[in-house]
Amino acid sequence: MTSEADPTASGDPLSPRELAAWRGMLRVHARVTQVLDAEMRDAHGLTVSQYEVLLFLGDAPDHRVRMADLAARVLLTRSGVTRLVDRLVDLGFVERCAAEGDGRGAYAQLTKGGAEVLRAARRTHLRGVREQFLGRLDDDEQEALGDAWLRVLGERG
Amino acid sequence: MTSEADPTASGDPLSPRELAAWRGMLRVHARVTQVLDAEMRDAHGLTVSQYEVLLFLGDAPDHRVRMADLAARVLLTRSGVTRLVDRLVDLGFVERCAAEGDGRGAYAQLTKGGAEVLRAARRTHLRGVREQFLGRLDDDEQEALGDAWLRVLGERG
DNA sequence: GCGAGGTAGTTGCGCGCGCAACTATTCACG
DNA sequence: CGTGAATAGTTGCGCGCGCAACTACCTCGC
Numbered sequence: 001m002t003s004e005a006d007p008t009a010s011g012d013p014l015s016p017r018e019l020a021a022w023r024g025m026l027r028v029h030a031r032v033t034q035v036l037d038a039e040m041r042d043a044h045g046l047t048v049s050q051y052e053v054l055l056f057l058g059d060a061p062d063h064r065v066r067m068a069d070l071a072a073r074v075l076l077t078r079s080g081v082t083r084l085v086d087r088l089v090d091l092g093f094v095e096r097c098a099a100e101g102d103g104r105g106a107y108a109q110l111t112k113g114g115a116e117v118l119r120a121a122r123r124t125h126l127r128g129v130r131e132q133f134l135g136r137l138d139d140d141e142q143e144a145l146g147d148a149w150l151r152v153l154g155e156r157g
Numbered sequence: 158m159t160s161e162a163d164p165t166a167s168g169d170p171l172s173p174r175e176l177a178a179w180r181g182m183l184r185v186h187a188r189v190t191q192v193l194d195a196e197m198r199d200a201h202g203l204t205v206s207q208y209e210v211l212l213f214l215g216d217a218p219d220h221r222v223r224m225a226d227l228a229a230r231v232l233l234t235r236s237g238v239t240r241l242v243d244r245l246v247d248l249g250f251v252e253r254c255a256a257e258g259d260g261r262g263a264y265a266q267l268t269k270g271g272a273e274v275l276r277a278a279r280r281t282h283l284r285g286v287r288e289q290f291l292g293r294l295d296d297d298e299q300e301a302l303g304d305a306w307l308r309v310l311g312e313r314g
Numbered sequence: 315g316c317g318a319g320g321t322a323g324t325t326g327c328g329c330g331c332g333c334a335a336c337t338a339t340t341c342a343c344g
Numbered sequence: 345c346g347t348g349a350a351t352a353g354t355t356g357c358g359c360g361c362g363c364a365a366c367t368a369c370c371t372c373g374c
Contacts, residue, residue: 029183151298
């Protein structure tokens with residue numbers, strides 16, 4: 001795959017630059033998600049995944065979304081989404097309803113209570129993301145990150 | 158906390174630039190770790206966390222490390238490390254030994270088999286990290302990422 | 315129409331982790 | 345010394361997730 005004379009051959013240890021770029025992301029991700037999760041839990045009794053479901057529902061037409069679409073958005077499998085929605089139904093923030101055209105399908109739909117908690121949770125989340133992450137970067141750095149993610153995600157797949 | 162006239166007030170939705178920087182990291186992290194985990198599992202029957210423990214042990218003097226140091230390094234709690242090491246002991250790659258000076262303490266120490274599997278797993282991991290992540294970024298982008306992580310991690314705590 | 319294959323969602327199972335409580339040891343201070 | 349606080353590690357418990365198997369439904373070809 002890589003040339004056998006490649007100076008950055010597969011087996012070579014990571015250079016300091018590579019290490020900083022790679023392990024830095026791991027550390028930042030771990031720390032930021034942990035803080036955001038704790039804040040969301042303390043303030044609203046939600047996990048970040050649950051919040052993201054509510055968010056997606058809130059932005060969708062009629063506040064309802066097919067389960068599979070939810071899974072794609074939240075970076076979970078279908079089974080994960082099933083149980084995530086289960087919990088949100090138990091909490092009263094979401095209800096299931098059948099898809100008219102498709103007897104297999106099911107929508108998750110935001111309830112009134114869900115919309116309320118979403119409004120509050122959105123503030124918490126945005127504040128957290130800015131405090132823990134975006135606020136520590138200037139515009140150019142944010143731009144550079146966005147470009148980097150596109151390259152990593154785009155080049156194949 | 159933030160000025161009440163701040164144009165990027167807490168409640169405002171994320172700008173496209175902010176969104177690209179933030180959600181991009183989430184997507185990249187999810188995808189890369191998933192691929193690396195699968196590769197490590199298929200090739201050596203290890204999780205990435207297990208690999209990282211072996212790696213840290215391999216770099217340490219006498220190939221042994223205190224449990225708490227392990228926890229700090231692997232971004233896990235102490236209880237997580239206890240059971241992670243349990244599994245590595247079951248696999249025969251690590252053994253526990255008591256700390257001489259401190260009756261409470263315990264070292265995890267790499268076995269001969271552990272050192273072997275580490276050598277192979279290291280190649281797999283490095284190749285994966287380069288294929289999925291570093292190889293898709295040029296030197297400047299890696300540098301920029303490293304700087305960004307320092308700023309995010311450094312500014313408080 | 316009807317049977318084969320694909321798709322949407324759910325369920326059984328096991329894994330890996332964090333939290334909090336617990337044990338054992340060490341340290342600080344009178 | 346002796347006692348209380350701190351520290352190292354382990355354990356009970358529950359949660360959230362993925363995988364694979366399963367059900368129910370749709371679709372396409374004949």
